[in-house]
Amino acid sequence: MSRPRLSHVLTSLLAGALGVALVLILLELPAHSGLAEPVTEAMDRSGVGHEVTAVLLNFRGYDTFLELAVLLLAVWVAWSLGRQDPVPARSVRGPVLRGTLRHLVPVAVLTGGYLVWVGASTTGGAFQGGAVLGAAGVMLVLARPRSLPRVPRLGLRFVVALGVLVFLASGVGGLLGGHGFMGYHPDWAYALIVAVELAAAVSIGLGLVLLFLGGRVQGDDDDH
Amino acid sequence: MPIAGLTGGLSWAALIVIVPLVGALLTGLWPRAGGWVALVVALLTLGTTLGGALHVWWQGPEIHALGGWEAPLGIALVLDGLAAFMLLLTSVVGLFVTLYALGYVGRQERSGRFWVLWLWLWAAMNALYLSGDVFNLYVTLELVVLASVALVALASGGPALVASMRYLLLSLLGSLAYLMGVALLYGAYGALDLITLAEQVTPGHLLMMVAALMTVGLMAKTALFPLHGWLAPGHGSAPAAASPILSALVVKVSFYLMLRLWLTLFPDLATPALGVLMGGLGGAAVIWGGIMAMAADRLKPFVAYSTVAQVGYLALFFPFMLAVPGGWRAVVFFAAAHACAKATVFMAAGTLQRAAGHDRMSELADVMRGRPISSFAMGIAGAGLVGLPFTGGFIAKWLLVETAIAGDVWPWAVVVVVGGLLAGAYVFRLLGPAFLAGRGSPGRPIAGIMEWSTLGMALVSIALGFAGAASLQLLDATVTGPGGL
Numbered sequence: 001m002s003r004p005r006l007s008h009v010l011t012s013l014l015a016g017a018l019g020v021a022l023v024l025i026l027l028e029l030p031a032h033s034g035l036a037e038p039v040t041e042a043m044d045r046s047g048v049g050h051e052v053t054a055v056l057l058n059f060r061g062y063d064t065f066l067e068l069a070v071l072l073l074a075v076w077v078a079w080s081l082g083r084q085d086p087v088p089a090r091s092v093r094g095p096v097l098r099g100t101l102r103h104l105v106p107v108a109v110l111t112g113g114y115l116v117w118v119g120a121s122t123t124g125g126a127f128q129g130g131a132v133l134g135a136a137g138v139m140l141v142l143a144r145p146r147s148l149p150r151v152p153r154l155g156l157r158f159v160v161a162l163g164v165l166v167f168l169a170s171g172v173g174g175l176l177g178g179h180g181f182m183g184y185h186p187d188w189a190y191a192l193i194v195a196v197e198l199a200a201a202v203s204i205g206l207g208l209v210l211l212f213l214g215g216r217v218q219g220d221d222d223d224h
Numbered sequence: 225m226p227i228a229g230l231t232g233g234l235s236w237a238a239l240i241v242i243v244p245l246v247g248a249l250l251t252g253l254w255p256r257a258g259g260w261v262a263l264v265v266a267l268l269t270l271g272t273t274l275g276g277a278l279h280v281w282w283q284g285p286e287i288h289a290l291g292g293w294e295a296p297l298g299i300a301l302v303l304d305g306l307a308a309f310m311l312l313l314t315s316v317v318g319l320f321v322t323l324y325a326l327g328y329v330g331r332q333e334r335s336g337r338f339w340v341l342w343l344w345l346w347a348a349m350n351a352l353y354l355s356g357d358v359f360n361l362y363v364t365l366e367l368v369v370l371a372s373v374a375l376v377a378l379a380s381g382g383p384a385l386v387a388s389m390r391y392l393l394l395s396l397l398g399s400l401a402y403l404m405g406v407a408l409l410y411g412a413y414g415a416l417d418l419i420t421l422a423e424q425v426t427p428g429h430l431l432m433m434v435a436a437l438m439t440v441g442l443m444a445k446t447a448l449f450p451l452h453g454w455l456a457p458g459h460g461s462a463p464a465a466a467s468p469i470l471s472a473l474v475v476k477v478s479f480y481l482m483l484r485l486w487l488t489l490f491p492d493l494a495t496p497a498l499g500v501l502m503g504g505l506g507g508a509a510v511i512w513g514g515i516m517a518m519a520a521d522r523l524k525p526f527v528a529y530s531t532v533a534q535v536g537y538l539a540l541f542f543p544f545m546l547a548v549p550g551g552w553r554a555v556v557f558f559a560a561a562h563a564c565a566k567a568t569v570f571m572a573a574g575t576l577q578r579a580a581g582h583d584r585m586s587e588l589a590d591v592m593r594g595r596p597i598s599s600f601a602m603g604i605a606g607a608g609l610v611g612l613p614f615t616g617g618f619i620a621k622w623l624l625v626e627t628a629i630a631g632d633v634w635p636w637a638v639v640v641v642v643g644g645l646l647a648g649a650y651v652f653r654l655l656g657p658a659f660l661a662g663r664g665s666p667g668r669p670i671a672g673i674m675e676w677s678t679l680g681m682a683l684v685s686i687a688l689g690f691a692g693a694a695s696l697q698l699l700d701a702t703v704t705g706p707g708g709l
Contacts, residue, residue, distance in 0.1 A: 025408065025433050034414040038297040062290045062299050066351065066363040069245075073344050073367060076252055077374040080337040157253050165249060172242060174291065181238035181301070183291035 047189025049121040056125065057193045062182045065167045068200055071207045072164050084215035097143050108136035116201045120190065126163070126197040130204025137209035156217065160210060163203030167196050235288040236276035237301035237354050240311060243268045244347035251343050255336020259326050262339050266315075266322040269346070273315040277308040280701050287356070295356070295417035302356035302418070305701035306487075306556065310353045310480050313560045317472050317567050318346055320681040324571050325465035327671030328578075338378060338465060345371035345469065349477055358406045359416045361481060365402065369395045369445075372474045375466040376458050387457035394444050394454045398478070401441030405434040409489075422488040422705035435490045438482075445478035448539055449509030452532045456516070460525035464574020467524065471531045472567035476559050479538045483552060486545065488705040499543035499633075506539025507639040514646030518653065523573045523583035527566070530609060530650065533643065534562045540624065540636055547631025553699040554623035557692060561608060561616035564685035568605035571678040572598040579667030589657035593664030597675040599655070601682035606651035608685045611644045616688030623692065 039051055039059065046054035056064045112132035119125035158165075170192050174183035184192050210217070247265030251258040279286055285304035289295070325342070329335035348367035355361045373395065376388035410416055413424045425431055440451075447455035459471045486494065513533025520526035537558055544551030575598045577583040580591040592599045608617035621640055628637035 021433060022404070025430050026411070028429070029408075029411050032414050034410065035296060042293070042297055058291060059293050059297050060299055060360075063360055063363055066360070066367065069344075070363065070366055070370065072252070073370050076337075076340050076344070077370055080341060080374050081377060154253065161249060161252055168242075168245060168249070175234065175238050175242075180292040181235065181242070181288065181290055183293075 045186055045189075047184060047186065047193055050119065050123070052123070053119050053125055053193070053197075057196060058184065058189065061167075061171070064200075065164070065171065065182060068163045068167060068203065071204060072161055075160055075207050075210050078211055078214055079216040082215045084213040084217055101139055101143050105136045105140060108132055112136070112201060112205065116197050117194070119197055120194060126200035127204060129197075129201040131208065133201060133205025134208030134212075137205055138212050141209060141213065156206075160203055160206045163196070163200035166199035170196055235286065235301070236272060236279050237286055237288045237303040239272045240269070240276055240303070241301070241347065241351050241354060243272055244343055244350055248340065248343035248347045251336065251339045255340060258336045258339025258343075259330060262322050262343055263326065265343060265346070266319040269350070270315040270319055273308075273311045276303050277312050277698065279303070280305055280308045281698060284701055285703050296415040296420045299360050300356040300417060300419070301354045302703055303354055304703045305699045306480070306484065307353045308701075309556060309560070309695060309698050310476070311350060313476075313563055314346070314349055314353070314473055316684055317468070317563055317681070320677050320684070321465065321468050321472075321567060321571070323677035323680070324468070324574075324674050327674035327677070328463075328465040328574065330671060338375075338463070341371050341374050341378070342466075342469065345375065345474070349473060352477055353480065356418045357416050358409060358418060358421065362399065362403050362406055365399055365445075365478075365481070368474065368477055369399060372470055375470065376462040378466060379461055379463045381461075383457065384461040387454070387461045391454045391458040394451070398441035398444035401437045401444075405438040405441070408434050408437070418484075418488050419703065425489055425492075425705075427492045431490065432493060435485075435493050438485055442478045442482040442485075446475050446482065446538065447532060447535055449505050449512060449532070449536060452509065452513070452535070455532055455535075456525050456528040459528040459531060459570075460522070464570070464577060467527075467574065468567040468570040471528065471570055472563035475531065475535055476538075476563055479535075479559060483541055483556070486541075487552070487702070491545070491705050494542065494546050496543075496546060499546050502539045502542035503636055503639070506536040507636075507643075509533060509536030509539070510639060510643035511646065514643065514650060517650040518646075521585055523577060523585050523588065523654075524570075526585060526650070526654065527569050527573050530569070530647070531566060533647070534566070534609065537562075537624065537640065537643065540628075540639070543633050543636055544627050544631060547633045548627050550696075550700070551627045551631055553696050554620070554627045556699055557616075557623055557695050558620035560695070561620035561685065561688055564681060564688055565605040565608035565615070565617055568601050568678055568681040568685060569609070571674070571681060572602040572605070575670055575674050575678060576667075579670050581668060585654070586657075589660065590663055590665045591667045592655075592658035593662060594666040595670075595675065597679050599658050601675075601678040603655055604682040605685060606655055610647045610651050614686060614689060616685045616691075619689045619692040623696075 039055060042059065043051065043054060046058045048054050048057070112129040115124040115132060116126055116129035119129070170184070171182040175181040177185055179185060244265055247261050250261050280303060285302065288301040288303070290299045290301060325338065329338045345368060348364055348371060352361060352364035352368060355364055369392070373388050373392045376391055377385055406416070408430060409421060412430050413421055415421050415424065444451040459467050462470055510533050513529050513531070513536065517526050517529040517533060520529055538555055541552040541555040544555060573583065576588055576591050576595060579595055580588055604615065608615035611617045611621035621644060624640045625637045628634055628640070
């Protein structure tokens with residue numbers, strides 16, 4: 001055991017003081033409903049039936065768009081740092097994992113798709129659906145080592161960017177149509193939001209798998 | 225009303241975000257075309273930014289309600305004087321850095337990576353300048369961090385990776401502190417829109433906590449003394465085409481956000497004691513950065529320490545904000561002058577480093593004599609850093625001193641003058657050897673565009689010297705809080 005260093009003591013004291021100050025301030029926070037009221041008022045013009053989806057995809061769609069961009073940029077950043085490690089080092093033997101996956105992956109795709117679909121009217125959405133798809137992809141990667149399916153490099157890059165591309169296209173369409181950048185025509189809002197969510201879910205799922213792989217995939221090794 | 229608040233169909237603010245975003249997406253899909261895409265994007269961004277700035281100049285600030293949803297429900301893009309000025313600065317520096325990078329990474333293998341990261345960074349910076357929503361600002365801040373950290377890490381090798389990791393951790397800490405402030409603001413006032421919040425905030429414990437969290441978080445990102453430790457290794461080890469972007473623009477982005485928050489949300493919290501504290505930290509940065517630059521033995525860390533010093537002047541906006549109405553404008557103009565000069569110096573440093581094959585300052589004299597264009601550009605930029613006449617730096621320091629005297633806070637004028645003397649000493653240390661008689665050798669071959677773009681950037685820093693009055697007038701059209709600083 002080494003003695004605690006001065007910097008550690010100072011850091012702990014600072015963090016403790018910050019925590020105490022935050023608690024004291026949170027205690028005197030007034031109770032109010034935030035933006036719940038304006039959201040409820042605007043729901044009939046949002047194109048969807050669920051408040052969270054309306055906020056994420058319509059009222060504050062620009063935030064969600066940039067969040068998707070963060071995920072896409074994270075993939076490019078990971079790719080700029082190097083190539084993926086082959087995972088796992090040894091393939092899993094035996095029929096159990098493969099058999100399980102054969103049943104699990106179709107169910108995961110169905111669940112992910114369902115989550116995106118119901119997002120328009122109840123709890124769910126692109127991020128939840130994309131996370132389920134991503135989990136299925138990670139399991140596939142773990143079970144089928146060494147030889148991942150070879151995807152054309154442009155195809156892979158295109159699919160991982162699909163969510164951002166579709167969202168931006170819809171947003172520019174809104175600007176040209178006079179509904180403001182990232183806006184929708186009220187009549188088309190539902191269809192556009194579902195399209196954006198589906199594309200986003202696919203990109204999120206693939207993006208998570210690519211981040212799990214942690215580097216450029218084989219076949220995309222020379223981008224000069 | 226969903227349509228109300230729209231600024232007649234097309235909006236400059238939206239275009240300024242869309243153009244670099246499209247470029248960033250295209251380079252992601254076709255990295256091989258990165259250089260050409262970047263060049264087109266740079267020209268188009270400069271065009272749209274000019275259009276936006278002229279709009280602000282003639283018709284005043286433009287507020288674009290995204291999706292037609294007005295604040296507080298929706299997010300607003302706010303194109304005002306301050307945003308337009310920073311956008312113009314970014315576009316001009318961005319154009320010259322793009323030209324430089326065409327030569328620097330041009331035929332290199334894997335150049336696509338640089339273009340993707342640079343265009344994403346550019347899009348993120350533009351989005352940040354225009355955002356009028358505290359949470360949306362956080363998202364744009366994250367994009368900026370991610371892209372800039374990766375640009376440092378592009379220079380492969382241990383030191384660059386360690387530096388970028390440290391940069392990432394400190395930057396994330398800063399982002400989290402900022403996010404805590406956002407959460408407190410929403411908890412207390414139920415709104416995220418800056419203009420809505422500015423009308424509602426009341427001085428008190430909560431607002432002081434928010435101001436402290438956000439300011440310290442952004443100070444870390446701006447590398448303001450004593451939170452500057454990450455800057456010199458980070459900017460010093462980044463690739464030559466990335467260092468000018470990071471030092472000229474990225475530290476100004478977090479400074480811009482800090483200034484924006486103090487002008488809109490926290491003007492009532494600014495007390496003379498706070499002015500002395502922050503100005504004092506700035507003064508310490510000027511001295512400390514100057515001393516470290518004097519002691520540096522390699523060129524790029526030397527230039528990076530000069531950034532630590534010059535960032536110190538940015539902290540003067542605290543005392544100036546209190547002392548003179550609109551006194552902060554002098555500091556913003558200084559930020560622009562520093563950005564032009566620092567971009568030039570880093571570009572020239574990258575050229576010399578590549579030509580010589582190393583960046584040990586004591587052995588660079590031959591290459592400096594053999595590369596007169598780069599050395600000349602570096603000389604102009606050095607004069608700008610010191611604040612010699614006929615440069616933007618001179619006008620900037622003139623404005624700083626004038627503001628300090630007009631506001632009767634003349635000790636800060638002393639800081640500016642002493643800082644100028646220190647800068648003179650270290651710039652002379654940089655350029656002096658090139659004037660001694662000796663052999664000149666151009667070193668390894670360099671793409672011509674790298675040298676000419678550096679000279680172009682240097683000429684911009686001279687041209688800036690003639691744009692002082694116009695800049696201040698543009699900055700007058702800035703949306704501030706009810707305090708009206």
